[in-house]
Amino acid sequence: MKPYYEDDSVQLYLGDMREVLPALGLQADLVVADPPYAETSLEWDRWPDGWPALAAAHSRSMWCFGSMRMFLDRAPEFTDWKLSQDVVWEKRNGSGAATDRFRRVHEHALHWYRGQWGDLHHDTPRVAATPEQIARNSSATRTSRPVHYSEFPEPNTWRETGTRLMRSVVQVPSMRGVARHPTEKPVGILDPLIRYACPPGGLVVDPFAGSGSTLDAARLAGRRAIGIEANEPYAEAAARRLDTLVLPLDGGAA
Known part of the structure; x- marks a missing residue:
């Protein structure tokens, strides 16, 4: 299978992760997933049935972004995984149009694992x-x-x-106003999650790559990364982003 984009650290594939991931036949140190939450009527916001079980066949460690509603609604699909902890991303800018509830300014990132906890990489943040x-x-x-x-x-x-x-509530501004994707995550929230659960030089897989934030963050952190994106305009945006010159976070600003 030919990558849509490739460099020394990153590969990006175009297609449905349920088809591409099995075809790649890989084992990753970490999956970082930001799936569609299926909480709106937008065309792209559709939950890919069965993806958590498929991810479990390719890694023993996974960070997954989502809302509490999403995780409760989809709980039966995470039975292949054990929950270790949750991190709250406080993004400062609210989302949602509801006026009869607290203003939602956060998302959850849950860390899931398989096997024995002591056998997994987890670098104290x-x-x-x-x-x-x-x-x-x-x-x-x-x-x-x-x-x-x-x-x-x-x-x-x-x-x-x-x-x-490091505290479990992480304050990082959202990408509002500069995002290439409607749900784009900033590198600042992805970096500590990747460094925690993937060893230096290890492999991170993002099955919903969007505009390439996870791939960018992994590369900056000295990890290898493979992304899969079903929407070609976003894959093209990710390819353009990844094709720019970068400097490692450990060595200075990028």
């Missing part, structure tokens, strides 16, 4: 500590737990590293 956090823990006595006690379960065992566990 850490961020730089603030001066206030460091000061609070520095003032703690050696016989007490620090403020951020969940990282140091036993007294007298913790050491200040200048970092903290």
Whole structure:
């Protein structure tokens, strides 16, 4: 099968993931999926029946974006997977036209896995500590737990590293106004998910590639990536995006 786009790190295929993924016959370190939620009447917003089981045949680890309604409605299709955790993407800009509910400014990303948890790659996500956090823990006595006690379960065992566990609510502005795709995810929310669940140099598969955000984020993070997109205009937009010069995130701005 010939890729629609290809470079040293990325391949993009045009077609239905239910046909393309089995034909590729691959095993990925991680699937990152942003499927149609099937919550609108838009033509493209159609749930591809059976895709979670198909993804399970090609990876043991998966991040899947979605709404709570989507995951509850489609729960029977995720029986091949075990849920490990959820991350909330706070995107600042609201979505939806309902005026009788709280303004929705978030989406969920759920991490699913198969097999034994200890056999999977999961790199503890850490961020730089603030001066206030460091000061609070520095003032703690050696016989007490620090403020951020969940990282140091036993007294007298913790050491200040200048970092903290990344929070499960991640604030990243949406792509509103600059998006190439109606549901495009910013690289800023994809990057920590990829780094967490895929080892450096590993393979990420996005079965709903859209405008190529996951492929872009994976490449910037030093991972290989394969994407599948059923809509040719979006595949073309992704190809143009991926064909631009990039610099690794670890080495500076891109």
